[in-house]
Amino acid sequence: xxxxxxxxxxxxxxxxxxGIMRQVLYALVPGTLAAIWYFGWGILINLIxxxxxxxxxxAAMLAVRGRPVRMYVSDLSAxxxxxxxxxxxxxxxxxWLTLVGVAFAIVVAKHLYGGLGYNPFNPAxxxxxxxLVSFPTYMTQxxxxxxxxxxELGLWQSLQIVLTGELPGTMGWDAITxxxxxxxxxxxxxxxxxxxxxxxxxxxxxxxxxxWEWLGNWFxxxxxxxxxxxxxxWQIPVAVLGSLIATxxxxxxxxxxxxxxxxxxxxxxxxxxxxxxxxxxxISASTTPMGRLIYGAGIGVITYVIRAWxxxxxxxxxxxxxxxxxxxxxxxxxxxxxxxxxxxxx
Amino acid sequence: xxDHPHKLWRFHGGLHLEAHxxxxxxxxxxxxxVPRHVVLPLRQHIGxxxxxxxSIGERVDKGQVIxxxxxxxxxxxxxxxxGTVVAIEDRLAxxxxxxxxxxxxxxxxxxxxxxxxxxxxxxxxxxxxxxxIRSRVREAGIVGLGGAAFPTAVKLNPRPGQQIDTVILNxxxxxxxxxxxxxxxxxxxxxxxxxxxxxxxALQARRCLIGIEDNKPEAYQALCKALxxxxxxxxxxVQVPTIxxxxxxxxxxxxxxxxxxxxxxLPSDIGIVCxxxxxxxxxxRAVVHGQPMVSRVVTVTGxxxxxxxxxxxxxxxxxxxxxxxxxxxxxDPQRLIMGGPMMxxxxxxxxxxxxxxxxxxxxxxxxxxxxxxxxxPCIRCGACTEACPANLLPQQLYWHARSKDFxxxxxxxxxxxxxxxxxxxxxPSNLPLVQYYRFAKTEIWKQERxxxxxxxxxxxxxLRLERKxxxxxxxxxxxxxxxxxxxxxxxxxxxxxxxxxxxxxxxxKAARAPESEGGEEDDPEHKAGTG
Numbered sequence: 001x002x003x004x005x006x007x008x009x010x011x012x013x014x015x016x017x018x019g020i021m022r023q024v025l026y027a028l029v030p031g032t033l034a035a036i037w038y039f040g041w042g043i044l045i046n047l048i049x050x051x052x053x054x055x056x057x058x059a060a061m062l063a064v065r066g067r068p069v070r071m072y073v074s075d076l077s078a079x080x081x082x083x084x085x086x087x088x089x090x091x092x093x094x095x096w097l098t099l100v101g102v103a104f105a106i107v108v109a110k111h112l113y114g115g116l117g118y119n120p121f122n123p124a125x126x127x128x129x130x131x132l133v134s135f136p137t138y139m140t141q142x143x144x145x146x147x148x149x150x151x152e153l154g155l156w157q158s159l160q161i162v163l164t165g166e167l168p169g170t171m172g173w174d175a176i177t178x179x180x181x182x183x184x185x186x187x188x189x190x191x192x193x194x195x196x197x198x199x200x201x202x203x204x205x206x207x208x209x210x211x212w213e214w215l216g217n218w219f220x221x222x223x224x225x226x227x228x229x230x231x232x233x234w235q236i237p238v239a240v241l242g243s244l245i246a247t248x249x250x251x252x253x254x255x256x257x258x259x260x261x262x263x264x265x266x267x268x269x270x271x272x273x274x275x276x277x278x279x280x281x282x283i284s285a286s287t288t289p290m291g292r293l294i295y296g297a298g299i300g301v302i303t304y305v306i307r308a309w310x311x312x313x314x315x316x317x318x319x320x321x322x323x324x325x326x327x328x329x330x331x332x333x334x335x336x337x338x339x340x341x342x343x344x345x346x
Numbered sequence: 347x348x349d350h351p352h353k354l355w356r357f358h359g360g361l362h363l364e365a366h367x368x369x370x371x372x373x374x375x376x377x378x379x380v381p382r383h384v385v386l387p388l389r390q391h392i393g394x395x396x397x398x399x400x401s402i403g404e405r406v407d408k409g410q411v412i413x414x415x416x417x418x419x420x421x422x423x424x425x426x427x428x429g430t431v432v433a434i435e436d437r438l439a440x441x442x443x444x445x446x447x448x449x450x451x452x453x454x455x456x457x458x459x460x461x462x463x464x465x466x467x468x469x470x471x472x473x474x475x476x477x478x479i480r481s482r483v484r485e486a487g488i489v490g491l492g493g494a495a496f497p498t499a500v501k502l503n504p505r506p507g508q509q510i511d512t513v514i515l516n517x518x519x520x521x522x523x524x525x526x527x528x529x530x531x532x533x534x535x536x537x538x539x540x541x542x543x544x545x546x547x548a549l550q551a552r553r554c555l556i557g558i559e560d561n562k563p564e565a566y567q568a569l570c571k572a573l574x575x576x577x578x579x580x581x582x583x584v585q586v587p588t589i590x591x592x593x594x595x596x597x598x599x600x601x602x603x604x605x606x607x608x609x610x611x612l613p614s615d616i617g618i619v620c621x622x623x624x625x626x627x628x629x630x631r632a633v634v635h636g637q638p639m640v641s642r643v644v645t646v647t648g649x650x651x652x653x654x655x656x657x658x659x660x661x662x663x664x665x666x667x668x669x670x671x672x673x674x675x676x677x678d679p680q681r682l683i684m685g686g687p688m689m690x691x692x693x694x695x696x697x698x699x700x701x702x703x704x705x706x707x708x709x710x711x712x713x714x715x716x717x718x719x720x721x722x723p724c725i726r727c728g729a730c731t732e733a734c735p736a737n738l739l740p741q742q743l744y745w746h747a748r749s750k751d752f753x754x755x756x757x758x759x760x761x762x763x764x765x766x767x768x769x770x771x772x773x774p775s776n777l778p779l780v781q782y783y784r785f786a787k788t789e790i791w792k793q794e795r796x797x798x799x800x801x802x803x804x805x806x807x808x809l810r811l812e813r814k815x816x817x818x819x820x821x822x823x824x825x826x827x828x829x830x831x832x833x834x835x836x837x838x839x840x841x842x843x844x845x846x847x848x849x850x851x852x853x854x855k856a857a858r859a860p861e862s863e864g865g866e867e868d869d870p871e872h873k874a875g876t877g
Contacts, residue, residue, distance in 0.1 A: 001666075001675065003682040005444070005692040007781045009767030010683055010708075010715045011363070011522070015729065015774035017722050071720060117723030117775075233728060282727040287741060289731070331742075338759045339358065339596065339736040340609040 017116075021076035023231045027222035028083055028277065034218040035087060038145045038211040041158040042091030046098050047083065049162075053102040054082035061111035077116050081105050084124035087273060088317070089131070090142045092158065092176070094165045097138055101127040121324045122284045125317045132317070144178035145211025148202060151176055181209030182269045182313040185260055194257040208267030216272040223276025232280040235289060239296025240275035240303075241266055247304040265304065274299070274316035284324040291327070291334035298323045352555075352584045355604040357597045358737040360589040361768050363688070365561055366523045366714075370647040370654040375529050377658045378671050380427050380454050384662030386412065387439045387449045390701040391489040392496045393419035398450060404431045407461035409638050412450050415484065421497045421702075422487045425461075426640040426660040429454035440665070440684050440698040442691040449699075452662070460637075467636030471544050476502075479548040479633060486632030487639045487702075491624035492516060492527075492593070493685055495703035498625055502548045504614045510549040511617035514602060515542050515556040515626055517565065518586060518593030521686030524706040526643040527623050529656045531558070531565035534627055535572035541626030542581060544633050549619055553580055556623070557598050560585040590688065591766040595620045597735055609762050624705075644700055646672040650679030650709030659700045666696040668707055681715045683708040688767040722775035730769035730779065736762045740769035744779055747786035752793065755786050763787075 036043045058078035062069045082102050089098065105127030113119040132139050143149065153161070153176065157168045167173065179187065181203050188198035198204075207213045226232045244265055251259035265271060270278070279285060279299050286295035299319040306315025389395035396413035406412055406425040413423040429452045436446035466482065468474050484499035504510050515538070519527040531538060542554055558566050569583050570576045576583045586592050586601050596607045598620065605616050613620050621629075624642065631637045640661055647654040652673030659668060665682070669675060683690040685706055700707075730740035738759055746755040763783050770779040 001679070001682075002695050003679070003693060005694045006681070006718055007442075007692075007778060007784070008683075008685075008690055008765075009688045009771050009780065010681060010690065010692070010710060011687040011767075011771055012714070012716045013719070013770070013774075013776055014772055016719070016776065017725060017774045020725075020727065020774050068720075071722075075722065077725075115723065117725050230729075230732075233732075283725050285726070287726050287728045287731060288739065292728075335739060335742075335758070336358075336731075336737050338609060338738055338762050339600075340606045340611065340762060341759065 017075045017077070020231055021080050023226065023229055024080050024277065025076065025083065027226045027231075028087070028219075030222055031215055031219035031273065032083070032087065034215050038215060039091045039143045040146075040149075040153050041155040042093075042143065042153075042162060043086065045159055045162050046086045046089055046091065046093065049095050049098045050082035050086045050102045051079055053099050054078040054106055057103050057106040058111075061107055061115070065111065065115065067115065072116065075116065078106055078110075081110070081123045081127075084273075084277060085127045088124070088128045088270060090139060090177075092141060092143060092153075092161050093138050095162050097131060097135055100134075101131040104130050117283055119283055120327075121321055122278060122281045124281075125278060125320050125324075128317050129321065132312070140179075140183065141173060141177040142180050142183075143176065144203075145209070147210060148178065149176075178203070180269070180313065181212060181264075182307065185264075186307075186313045189258060195260055196257065207261075207263040208265075212269075213267040216267045219272045219276060223272070226276065226280075232276065232282075233289070233292055235292035236280045236285060236296040237275040239293045240279050240300045241271065243297040243300030244271060244275075244304055245300075247301055251308065259308065265307065269307070269314035270316035271303065274303070274320060278316065278320055279323075284320075284327065286323075286327045286330045286334070288331055288334040288336060290336070291330040294330050294334065295323050295327055298326065352582060352602075353604075354584070354586060355601055356587070356589075357592075357600045357735050359731075359733045359735045359768060360591065360597075361733055361771060362588070363522050363590045363771075365588070366647075367525050367528065367561065370523070370525045370645050370656060371528060373655040375533055375643055375656045375658050376671070378660070378663065378668070380456055380458050380660060381663045381667045382454060383432075383664075384426050384429075384452050384454060384660060385437050385449050385664065385699040386423050386426065386452070386662040387437065387447045387699065387701060388413050388423060389439075389447055390423065390495060390661070390703060391421040392494065393417065393421065395448065396420060396423045398434050398448075400431050400434075400450065402431055402434060405429070406431060406452060407459050409461040409463055409640055411485075411638075412452075415487075415497075419497055419500055421489050422485060422638075423450070424487050424638040424640055425452055426662050427452070427454050428457050428459040438695065438698050440693060440701055440704065444694055463636035463638075465636065466632075468633050471633050472547060474547075476548045476550060479544060482633055482636075483548075483629055485638070486628070488625060488628045488632055489639075489702050490622055491628065491642060491702065491705065492622035493689070493703050493705050495701075498621065498629065501614075501619055501621065502545065504549065504619070508614050509617055510551045510614060510619050511553065512603065512619075513542065513546050513549060513551045513554045514599060514613075514618060514620040515554065515623050516593055516595065516598055516620055517556055517558040517562070517569075517623040518598055519562070520559055520588070520590045520593035521688050521690075521706075522590075523647050523708050524645050524686050525647070526645045526656055526705050528562045528565050529645075530624055530627060530643050531562070532568045535565075535568045537627045537630045538569065538623050539572055539581065539626075540634065541628070541630035542621075543579075544629050545619070545621055545626060546580070551619070554582065555602050556581065556583045557586050557592075557602050558583065559588040559592055561588045590768070591735055591764070594735065594764055594766060596764065609759065639702060642700075642702065642704070644668060644704050645706040646709075647706065648679075648683075648709040649711040649714055650676055650681075652676050659704075661701060662699045664697060664699055665693070665707055668700060669696060669709065675709060676711065678711040679709045680712050681708075681710045683710060687714070688771065689765065718778065719776040721777050724773075724775055724777060727774060729772040729774065733768040733772045735766060735768060736764060738763060740779055743786075744777060744782050747782040750786075750789070752786055752790050756790065760786055760790070 062072050105123040109123035109126035110119050205213050227234050245262040248262035248265040252261050286292050302319035303315045394417040397416050398413045400412045407428045410425045412425050415422045432453045433451040437449040439447040480499050480502045488498040489495040607613050628639050644659045645656050682693045742758050
């Protein structure tokens with residue numbers, strides 16, 4: 001009898017790319033539901049638009065590049081990119097803004113660099129930063145969290161705002177938007193208020209902003225599940241949050257009136273989402289165990305520096321992109337000691 | 347009981363794989379009937395092929411040498427049963443290349459008649475010189491039975507100045523499906539232990555460790571029972587955690603002793619020799635009973651075969667007959683693998699013989715193996731890095747192997763890769779990583795050979811140039827010597843002659859007319875110059 005020959009190993013492989021992406025999406029679900037709960041239907045609408053645009057852009061680029069469309073689209077990596085980008089966007093941005101961001105992420109940041117596996121920068125963060133520097137006004141129009149909102153916005157009204165850019169009835173933008181806690185801190189400190197004065201605002205909860213801190217908790221849970229499932233390495237989130245906490249602690253202890261507490265830093269903005277879901281994007285991150293610690297620590301420190309002294313209220317996206325650039329160099333100098341070899345020269 | 351547990355270390359990475367071992371351990375080892383023909387390849391081991399010592403038509407007895415080892419790293423081949431040599435020709439061998447190799451074919455007579463082994467038996471091996479035991483092991487054709495088939499006598503011969511402290515018997519059998527060592531340990535523990543004592547004596551080693559994965563409690567208990575305890579007589583039987591590839595030589599040494607075999611080095615460099623349990627049993631038979639290696643236990647398993655079990659197989663028996671002896675193929679045999687599912691190689695036909703290195707025949711169905719899935723791009727997830735038992739960066743090796751940047755691949759310690767397949771198993775992008783590493787290694791060896799060839803050619807050319815130059819120089823020197831010899835050594839004679847000639851000329855000149863002046867004077871000079 002004759003048989004086909006293939007090389008070892010013969011066992012059926014234990015993982016596949018689509019499976020990994022699917023698990024990342026599952027892990028995002030609780031945090032996303034919380035985001036919809038606290039910040040309204042706009043998040044869901046953006047998500048649908050973003051995923052549709054991402055899949056379309058991915059398929060188009062694959063077709064142009066002559067790659068098997070079905071195989072690559074079904075790896076779900078474009079969906080993950082779109083999903084992460086939406087979680088960074090204010091809930092009521094116009095539809096075309098989402099389109100521009102997602103399309104830029106997929107077309108430029110991903111496919112022009114060679115597609116899945118070859119992009120040096122995290123596509124979602126590239127898309128987000130492009131929007132942030134190009135359309136700063138839209139990008140700061142955050143909804144207040146559910147418990148602070150004076151005006152209810154239903155699904156229909158949210159859809160109307162997103163699609164037409166017009167507010168229903170007599171509402172003004174001021175009535176339906178509010179600064180984020182990080183924004184409030186930045187402007188407050190800029191006006192020489194002390195942190196205790198700033199934190200008197202109802203915007204703030206126990207650790208970070210009200211609503212925001214709960215969002216953080218849900219993403220945190222999703223992230224822990226990903227570590228448990230061994231989809232992401234523990235080193236990166238631990239290093240990101242660890243270094244952010246360490247840096248914040250130093251300045252907080254030195255001057256608690258001007259520098260918010262470490263807990264505030266962790267539970268505000270994109271720290272937790274970034275630590276577990278963005279910085280851990282394997283393609284653009286460092287890959288050695290030691291390198292991942294350095295890479296993550298760099299993100300934490302740069303995030304803090306931008307938040308404390310930079311021009312933007314949050315710095316996670318910039319920090320990730322800056323460390324993306326450093327990842328190949330970090331990998332080069334953090335090769336593990338090979339079995340049977342003395343400590344490696346690098 | 348031993349109150350102090352043996353301290354264990356761990357190696358980086360590794361995998362928890364489904365064992366699939368119990369499907370072939372339900373029955374005791376079945377002694378297979380003598381097949382009609384046995385095909386004995388002359389190279390069943392690492393090293394030089396053996397040289398035939400028999401001719402076609404010759405009758406041979408079981409255990410008779412039919413091919414002699416040639417060179418230090420080589421091994422003889424023995425008739426695995428009695429019969430008549432009917433062919434000495436190239437036959438398909440169980441090798442990844444699928445090529446044919448020179449083989450001796452014996453038509454069996456069914457009597458399975460042993461040659462006289464009493465002369466070579468050494469029941470009192472303890473009084474025998476280690477060198478004698480080594481040559482017995484060599485003559486018995488014993489090679490490592492764990493799969494690599496490296497001539498055992500070489501491993502029993504440490505380099506000058508090397509002291510072997512520890513002998514490790516490898517009973518880990520970490521790869522899924524394979525149970526031949528397990529069954530051997532259950533059924534012949536005393537032979538294994540005696541073989542171990544022979545190895546210890548041959549190496550003059552101090553202590554012995556037997557490592558068994560903890561998913562084989564029956565084997566462990568059988569050995570303990572045969573030894574009397576888990577530690578006695580300088581021998582210690584240790585259960586090690588079941589993590590693939592704990593049975594890799596370097597990994598098992600690390601787990602049992604905490605020591606790492608140096609990169610590109612051998613276990614003997616750190617005073618350790620590691621042998622498979624099956625090899626130990628063969629050594630016992632070779633030394634105590636004088637019997638060469640003519641059979642081995644082979645696991646025939648997988649969903650693709652009807653009655654999976656272990657067989658005691660005469661070397662050279664066609665795989666086809668092993669399958670038939672296990673009830674034949676079931677409905678859906680997809681792949682025929684020699685070895686295990688992680689490191690074994692796929693055979694394209696069952697018309698090849700079982701050889702010394704054949705530990706397992708795995709007939710996998712479509713639930714157990716899949717068609718290779720299309721490879722996706724590497725997403726740098728690092729799962730391979732976490733799984734690698736050599737602590738390499740498989741993903742970097744992949745990039746460099748793929749771009750044929752072999753220097754860089756060597757910088758990333760390509761040759762420390764043991765090809766265990768962990769990286770490819772966990773790779774979500776289905777990259778055939780091990781294949782890339784094998785490709786890179788083969789290319790580097792090829793380049794090395796080419797370079798050596800080129801070096802040789804250049805050397806030859808340079809030598810020729812040098813020789814020519816030397817010849818030219820010598821010729822020139824010879825000329826110069828002759829010239830100066832003509833000029834100097836007979837100088838006085840010549841000058842006298844010349845003087846005499848001149849004298850004569852002057853006299854003639856003086857006597858006769860002055861017109862002939864000068865002509866005769868030049869001549870001798872000219873002759874000397876061209877002489």
